[in-house]
Amino acid sequence: MSAPGRSDAVIAGRLPLNHRSGLFGAGLLVAGLVLTWVSLMRLDASAGFIKYILVAVALGAVFQGLKLVSKWIFGPLFDLGLWLSALWISLLVLIAVFADLLPLRESRDVSQALQAPIRQRPNLFSSHPLGTDAQGLDILGGLVYGARVSLIVGFGAVLIGITVGLTVGLAAGYYRGKLESAVSFLTDSMLAFPPLILLLAMVAVLSPTVANVTVALAVISVPTYIRLARANTLAFAQREFVLSARLLGERNPAIISRELLPNVLLPVVSFSFVIIAVFIVTEASLSFLGLSISRPNPTWGNMIAAGETRLNDHPHAVAVPGVALFLTVFSFNRIGDRARKMWDPREAKL
Amino acid sequence: MSESTNPSPPLLRVRNLSTGFETPRGLLWAVDGVSFDLDQGRTMGVVGESGSGKSVLVRTVMNLLAANAVVPDDGEVLFRGRNVRDLDAIEERHFWGTEMAMVFQDPMTSLNPVKRIGRQLTESIRFHLGLDDDAATERALELMNQVGIPEPKKRLRQYPHELSGGMRQRVVIAIALSCSPKLLIADEPTTALDVTVQRQILDLLGRIQRETDMAMILITHDLGVVASYTDEIAVMYGGQIVEHAATSDLFEDLAHPYTEALLASIPRIDLPSHARLQAIGGRPPDMVAPPPGCRFAPRCAYRTDECEAAIPELISVADRMHTCRCIRPLVSHRDVAEAVVAPNRPGSS
Ligand SMILES: Nc1ncnc2c1ncn2[C@@H]1O[C@H](COP(=O)(O)OP(=O)(O)OP(=O)(O)O)[C@@H](O)[C@H]1O
Ligand SMILES: [Mg+2]
Numbered sequence A: 001m002s003a004p005g006r007s008d009a010v011i012a013g014r015l016p017l018n019h020r021s022g023l024f025g026a027g028l029l030v031a032g033l034v035l036t037w038v039s040l041m042r043l044d045a046s047a048g049f050i051k052y053i054l055v056a057v058a059l060g061a062v063f064q065g066l067k068l069v070s071k072w073i074f075g076p077l078f079d080l081g082l083w084l085s086a087l088w089i090s091l092l093v094l095i096a097v098f099a100d101l102l103p104l105r106e107s108r109d110v111s112q113a114l115q116a117p118i119r120q121r122p123n124l125f126s127s128h129p130l131g132t133d134a135q136g137l138d139i140l141g142g143l144v145y146g147a148r149v150s151l152i153v154g155f156g157a158v159l160i161g162i163t164v165g166l167t168v169g170l171a172a173g174y175y176r177g178k179l180e181s182a183v184s185f186l187t188d189s190m191l192a193f194p195p196l197i198l199l200l201a202m203v204a205v206l207s208p209t210v211a212n213v214t215v216a217l218a219v220i221s222v223p224t225y226i227r228l229a230r231a232n233t234l235a236f237a238q239r240e241f242v243l244s245a246r247l248l249g250e251r252n253p254a255i256i257s258r259e260l261l262p263n264v265l266l267p268v269v270s271f272s273f274v275i276i277a278v279f280i281v282t283e284a285s286l287s288f289l290g291l292s293i294s295r296p297n298p299t300w301g302n303m304i305a306a307g308e309t310r311l312n313d314h315p316h317a318v319a320v321p322g323v324a325l326f327l328t329v330f331s332f333n334r335i336g337d338r339a340r341k342m343w344d345p346r347e348a349k350l
Numbered sequence B: 001m002s003e004s005t006n007p008s009p010p011l012l013r014v015r016n017l018s019t020g021f022e023t024p025r026g027l028l029w030a031v032d033g034v035s036f037d038l039d040q041g042r043t044m045g046v047v048g049e050s051g052s053g054k055s056v057l058v059r060t061v062m063n064l065l066a067a068n069a070v071v072p073d074d075g076e077v078l079f080r081g082r083n084v085r086d087l088d089a090i091e092e093r094h095f096w097g098t099e100m101a102m103v104f105q106d107p108m109t110s111l112n113p114v115k116r117i118g119r120q121l122t123e124s125i126r127f128h129l130g131l132d133d134d135a136a137t138e139r140a141l142e143l144m145n146q147v148g149i150p151e152p153k154k155r156l157r158q159y160p161h162e163l164s165g166g167m168r169q170r171v172v173i174a175i176a177l178s179c180s181p182k183l184l185i186a187d188e189p190t191t192a193l194d195v196t197v198q199r200q201i202l203d204l205l206g207r208i209q210r211e212t213d214m215a216m217i218l219i220t221h222d223l224g225v226v227a228s229y230t231d232e233i234a235v236m237y238g239g240q241i242v243e244h245a246a247t248s249d250l251f252e253d254l255a256h257p258y259t260e261a262l263l264a265s266i267p268r269i270d271l272p273s274h275a276r277l278q279a280i281g282g283r284p285p286d287m288v289a290p291p292p293g294c295r296f297a298p299r300c301a302y303r304t305d306e307c308e309a310a311i312p313e314l315i316s317v318a319d320r321m322h323t324c325r326c327i328r329p330l331v332s333h334r335d336v337a338e339a340v341v342a343p344n345r346p347g348s349s
Helices: A004-013 A019-042 A049-074 A080-097 A139-175 A177-192 A195-205 A210-237 A240-247 A252-288 A300-310 A316-343 B054-061 B089-098 B117-129 B133-146 B152-156 B165-177 B195-212 B223-227 B247-252 B257-264 B331-339
Strands: B012-023 B026-038 B043-047 B076-079 B100-103 B183-187 B215-220 B232-237 B240-246 B315-317 B319-324
Touching: A019 A049, A049 A080, A080 A139, A080 A316, A139 A177, A139 A210, A139 A252, A139 A300, A139 A316, A177 A210, A195 A210, A195 A252, A210 A252, A240 A252, A240 B089, A240 B100, A252 A300, A252 A316, A300 A316, B012 B054, B026 B054, B026 B240, B043 B054, B043 B223, B054 B183, B054 B215, B089 B100, B089 B117, B100 B165, B117 B133, B117 B152, B117 B165, B133 B152, B133 B165, B165 B195, B183 B195, B195 B215, B215 B223, B223 B232, B223 B247, B232 B247, B232 B257, B240 B247, B240 B257, B247 B319
Parallel strands: B043 B215, B043 B232, B100 B183, B183 B215
Antiparallel strands: B012 B026, B012 B076, B232 B240, B240 B319, B315 B319
């Protein structure tokens, strides 16, 4: 059922736009940009704390201004946060894929970075735009290669989880019977085991490579995926279109893959964005603790750990990967929220 | 067995069919000893309260049962002389669609929400008729015209949620008709639709039934609705057929007290009633432990002690084709029945 509120909102979207708020937004945007530039470039370190507060205020103004302007241009339904999230994730994926082609300074091998200044502050117009760390390694480079690790681990674990979870969950939910009982018993037992302990045990036993961490996280997610897939399969398998597919000559495997899978996939995928965010944080925490990928391979977690000792006078070594982590997790959650609203059968307008 | 004078066997012959379900409380007999014949070109209405076993009956006829269903071997479903229950999996897949097809209650759930209408329509055509994509699409457009879907080309590319309930049910009917079945079973095809559309869908089913000369089983709660679309009516109660007659005979000479109670709850017979049946006093029987005698006895206004002794046989009343499961059918006692208000009817047959 399409909710009345929804169509009202669409109608509201066609109402004449408010030019005054648009112009105000443009002003705010410009002021915010100027303030950002001034506070980042013109204030030196002596400003200290004040500088960061000013930057935060300036960025807030930029965001609000951009929001008003984008609504002015694209209509009041335009969701700036969502688009910025999508933009950030796309950017991240691009730099992670093409990391080797980018003109980055050495971020891995200390012996190659002997000439580089250590603990250099970020300066967008220098050869180390985001500065260097205690060993002279480039932070931007670390950020890019760290993004690669975060994304591979997040997406990889979720893909494995989805594949296994869907296969098992669909079969259990469709064929029922003994298979379902066995699967339920297994997933329940796995869910009863504290996931953190299981994870720590796995990374302790396995060598900390990207592949192993990915698999360990996937193992944690599989029972949840199986449950989700099974529950959705049960709901859809009762619908008559499944029966009519049988009546029209489809065999069980075809019914599962062509009738049920597309329906079950939507809620499972929309749930996955949130899980990717959780896994990226988990991987960062593990490598912060030295339990996951460690130096010389940069990850956001081990970069934070490395910069932590000089947090007071050189905060950028922690702030840069920290902000990247925050933005990434925030973006995945934001996209996940929207996807759930669109696709989840409980909320969808079907 | 064969009481029909018709020399050729009927299209569908159901004999002593029972269906039970294993439930935690014990075996539940949802269908209990049902027999009937249905000839080509005829429409049979099946009416009865919710839970009386109508859906289970037709699903058993189509051999489409849940895993916990039990069908005793003495029950027979002969379709064109073949026992449906003997079909193997491969035969079954060719049987469904080309021999028997089904239209379900809720067009919301009988179409796959994530597949385009076109694909849902052409899939079975391609499978059963072995047509290629273009020919199947051609056939789909033809079917959509037949069931009165405007702008069929555009609809092919749409998803179910883009269509209204009535249009969706037309699509479901088109799918059911796609391989020209000999028997169409419509299980409450209009219950989920709004009143103005109900009539259109029933008219459509009636017209197609006449045009194609197929047989049809039309299930509904609503005696008023079936009256104008059926040749004969079977009234079900507690898993049994309690009365079965030609439509006009049923309304003129109703014999079973349950049928009477059903009819009494409809304001006018000649006008289609869209209201659901009012509940008849008392509750439907518990099918795990049904009452020992006549299933309707506990709620019957004419009950006697005799009624609770044994399950009444299905007997002929008025004419041979009119059968009724009551030891003292109302037909022969109409005057008496109307004279008496008290539940205990004096005298016996
Ligand atoms: N798979 C099943 N397992 C157990 N009991 C079942 C199952 N399917 C149906 N029943 C029971 O069989 C009985 C008859 O159900 P059926 O669906 O045939 O009723 P109906 O006459 O079609 O009712 P309605 O008008 O509500 O559709 C009900 O008591 C129902 O609970
Ligand atoms: Mg039913």
